[in-house]
Amino acid sequence: MTRPVARGLAWLYLVGGGLGLVAAITLTLEKIARLIDPSYVPSCSINPVLSCGSVMDSAQAAAFGFPNPVIGVAAFPVVVTFGAALLTGYAPPRWVWAGMQLGSLFGVGFVHWLIAQSLHHIHALCPYCIVVWIVTIAIFWYTTLHTLGGTRLGAAVRRVHSGVLALWYVVIVVLVLVEFRSYWSTLL
Numbered sequence: 001m002t003r004p005v006a007r008g009l010a011w012l013y014l015v016g017g018g019l020g021l022v023a024a025i026t027l028t029l030e031k032i033a034r035l036i037d038p039s040y041v042p043s044c045s046i047n048p049v050l051s052c053g054s055v056m057d058s059a060q061a062a063a064f065g066f067p068n069p070v071i072g073v074a075a076f077p078v079v080v081t082f083g084a085a086l087l088t089g090y091a092p093p094r095w096v097w098a099g100m101q102l103g104s105l106f107g108v109g110f111v112h113w114l115i116a117q118s119l120h121h122i123h124a125l126c127p128y129c130i131v132v133w134i135v136t137i138a139i140f141w142y143t144t145l146h147t148l149g150g151t152r153l154g155a156a157v158r159r160v161h162s163g164v165l166a167l168w169y170v171v172i173v174v175l176v177l178v179e180f181r182s183y184w185s186t187l188l
Helices: 005-037 052-056 069-087 093-120 129-149 152-159 162-177 179-187
Strands: none
Touching: 005 052, 005 069, 005 129, 052 093, 052 129, 069 093, 093 129, 093 162, 129 152, 129 162, 152 162, 162 179
């Protein structure tokens, strides 16, 4: 038997997946433009820190042998479709939820690897990638809360769910501020 899904989770999948898809498509188009013209400066290359070009040119930008945004172009439509289906009243079986949990676990793990690479090896941030980070973390977090269901742990975590997510984001912001503190200080 499946548990009813909160409409908020369905909307998160629909809107968050949509934002992630737009970011992934935009990054893919930017990468294609850069492949066609190596002198092309991506629209998201704003300054030395917010520099999609630096990120795109790194080895980490093709972790599996093809541009990373292609993963988002493939995965986010699944999330959007799942969200839309949930809004219609679809009650997915457990194996579908297990697939969503595994997919979001892969996504959040990959995103955190990319965050570490951006901060400590590439030394640049991609604004579109940051959008993907934000939505992937939220999708993983709320999928996990749904998966935990009515367990004691699930009930305990649900009481502080937004605080945990906010803290998660704050930690990433602090890491970014610390890593690029010398650049930020030049702006003051």
